[in-house]
Amino acid sequence: MKRIYLDHGATTPVDKEVVKAMLPYLTEKFGNASSIHSFGQEAKDALESSRERIAKKLGAKPNEIIFTSGGSESDNLAIKGVAHAYRKKGNHIITSSIEHPAVLGACKSLAEEGFDITYLEVDKEGFVKPDDVERAITKKTILVSIMHANNEIGTIEPIEEIGKICKSKGVLFHTDAVQSFTKVPIDVNKMNIDLLSISAHKIYGPKGVGALYIREGVKIKKMIDGGHHEFDMRAGTENIPGIVGFAKAVELTNENQIKYMTNLRNKLIKGLLKIPDTILNGPDRKNLSRRLCNNVNISFKFVEGESILLRLDDKGIAVSTGSACSSRSLKPSHVLLAIGLPPQIAHSSIRFTLGRENTIQEINYTIKTTKEVVEELRKLSPFCN
Amino acid sequence: METYTKKVLEHFKNPHNYGKMKNPDGVGKVGNVACGDVMWLYIKIGKKKIKNKEQEIIKDIKFETYGCTAAIASSSMITDIAKGKTLDQAINISKDDVVKSLEGLPPIKIHCSVLATDALAEAIYDYMKKNNKKIPEKLEKIHKRIEQEKRIVEEKYKDWVKTEEEMHEKE
Numbered sequence: 001m002k003r004i005y006l007d008h009g010a011t012t013p014v015d016k017e018v019v020k021a022m023l024p025y026l027t028e029k030f031g032n033a034s035s036i037h038s039f040g041q042e043a044k045d046a047l048e049s050s051r052e053r054i055a056k057k058l059g060a061k062p063n064e065i066i067f068t069s070g071g072s073e074s075d076n077l078a079i080k081g082v083a084h085a086y087r088k089k090g091n092h093i094i095t096s097s098i099e100h101p102a103v104l105g106a107c108k109s110l111a112e113e114g115f116d117i118t119y120l121e122v123d124k125e126g127f128v129k130p131d132d133v134e135r136a137i138t139k140k141t142i143l144v145s146i147m148h149a150n151n152e153i154g155t156i157e158p159i160e161e162i163g164k165i166c167k168s169k170g171v172l173f174h175t176d177a178v179q180s181f182t183k184v185p186i187d188v189n190k191m192n193i194d195l196l197s198i199s200a201h202k203i204y205g206p207k208g209v210g211a212l213y214i215r216e217g218v219k220i221k222k223m224i225d226g227g228h229h230e231f232d233m234r235a236g237t238e239n240i241p242g243i244v245g246f247a248k249a250v251e252l253t254n255e256n257q258i259k260y261m262t263n264l265r266n267k268l269i270k271g272l273l274k275i276p277d278t279i280l281n282g283p284d285r286k287n288l289s290r291r292l293c294n295n296v297n298i299s300f301k302f303v304e305g306e307s308i309l310l311r312l313d314d315k316g317i318a319v320s321t322g323s324a325c326s327s328r329s330l331k332p333s334h335v336l337l338a339i340g341l342p343p344q345i346a347h348s349s350i351r352f353t354l355g356r357e358n359t360i361q362e363i364n365y366t367i368k369t370t371k372e373v374v375e376e377l378r379k380l381s382p383f384c385n
Numbered sequence: 386m387e388t389y390t391k392k393v394l395e396h397f398k399n400p401h402n403y404g405k406m407k408n409p410d411g412v413g414k415v416g417n418v419a420c421g422d423v424m425w426l427y428i429k430i431g432k433k434k435i436k437n438k439e440q441e442i443i444k445d446i447k448f449e450t451y452g453c454t455a456a457i458a459s460s461s462m463i464t465d466i467a468k469g470k471t472l473d474q475a476i477n478i479s480k481d482d483v484v485k486s487l488e489g490l491p492p493i494k495i496h497c498s499v500l501a502t503d504a505l506a507e508a509i510y511d512y513m514k515k516n517n518k519k520i521p522e523k524l525e526k527i528h529k530r531i532e533q534e535k536r537i538v539e540e541k542y543k544d545w546v547k548t549e550e551e552m553h554e555k556e
Contacts, residue, residue: 304421306453307397310389314398332421343542344418344451380457382414382425382449385405 009353015204021248025241050247059187066230070210071178074197075102081220090140097338126155149180153282154295163192182253205249209242271367277301294354303377311373390488393458402464413507422452426504455494459501
């Protein structure tokens with residue numbers, strides 16, 4: 001059976017070109033970038049040129065990029081690192097109620113240490129209001145952390161406006177750009193971003209590698225102690241094959257892929273909403289320019305998400321319910337509840353996240369199959385007969 | 386999450402005895418949409434001579450379920466197990482019987498098998514109550530527990546609705 005992968009928000013396949021770029025650094029160019037000999041220098045050169053290429057994509061300087069093990073580590077390092085470095089200045093952090101669990105988890109840990117966290121509410125499409133950020137800032141505020149684009153419902157937050165507010169108030173601004181990186185343009189200077197998290201495996205790079213942009217002059221307390229790697233902000237021998245793969249993955253992205261995915265996304269939304277009793281979660285159809293180019297999140301009333309997921313899987317289509325991270329828990333997604341969905345509608349939601357290798361034929365098959373699966377499951381539901 | 390057994394997926398993909406029943410003798414409705422599982426079980430009662438004694442049996446049974454894979458598979462399985470059983474036998478079907486017949490359920494999904502036995506118990510209770518039959522002590526106990534759990538969930542759900550309303554008021 002042909003399989004169709006529509007869960008690119010969870011992870012993506014590693015591009016063949018990326019694998020090709022990585023291979024030498026697993027075999028003959030295996031050196032430790034801290035070694036002075038030629039093996040080490042080979043690795044060091046690859047590390048620094050990768051750093052430059054990723055910095056360029058963000059409009060940052062190379063020495064403002066530090067490599068990590070992925071998005072979750074970047075989020076933790078940004079939030080805990082800033083909190084611990086600026087504790088004397090204040091103990092207040094502002095974030096939103098729809099952040100990734102890595103951000104919410106880091107904030108929860110800090111709350112246990114005595115930090116004061118404000119969780120901003122979002123509107124029914126998932127947008128944070130910049131005015132709310134401004135109002136929430138106090139003399140004790142040291143950091144605002146608002147994601148660039150939401151992983152579940154694809155809402156692109158107004159981070160440029162939020163960045164401006166933070167700058168004028170003298171508060172640091174972090175954004176989790178794991179889902180948006182290479183899909184929505186980012187310029188850390190134009191957007192007044194002080195810290196930004198990104199990850200390789202969401203953009204056809206390998207798993208286990210990410211980066212954190214830290215504006216020059218911003219202090220963070222190191223989390224992993226050891227050697228003086230990564231400008232003395234994160235100890236540990238650099239994952240050179242991963243980092244090389246990350247930089248290659250960034251280089252392989254372009255405008256046309258975004259346009260291509262946007263077109264597929266719009267077709268998928270249009271087709272799925274023709275199924276009766278469906279709701280598009282996140283930015284609505286008039287607001288699609290503020291939605292991630294590859295995200296579709298729909299509630300199919302009267303049927304439960306996991307049932308749809310497994311019936312679709314049976315037909316070769318891979319999707320997710322809410323976010324992949326919460327598929328182990330029975331609670332409905334915190335994001336869907338935060339946009340005001342009643343639990344039964346939240347339980348009925350499916351996320352389709354597209355990739356550049358998906359085809360229009362796959363989208364058409366998905367629309368047709370989803371319609372069949374939902375109709376079959378509704379025959380079992382007490383709410384439809 | 387632990388993966389589902391072959392048997393669970395079999396029942397999930399091709400559930401037995403689903404749909405609404407016309408003029409059922411008893412209906413059991415359990416679960417709550419807020420929790421993501423709702424199970425309705427319909428039964429029709431018949432009579433059968435067993436050891437020269439006429440006994441009431443579950444002649445027909447159907448289900449309607451809103452829920453996950455495990456909830457749908459458990460619903461399908463309990464209809465298979467209960468069909469043709471005497472009411473006394475049916476009351477004594479345990480969650481373990483359902484889990485065993487499904488060749489196992491992931492730990493966080495065990496509650497789905499409880500939901501299935503609860504729905505069956507409630508359907509039998511409904512039939513007995515409507516027909517002024519003497520309700521066995523075990524069934525009365527089960528019914529009381531389900532009622533109590535329903536109240537707790539509704540209370541929790543009410544709180545949730547309240548915080549939601551407060552959230553919107555603040556906007």
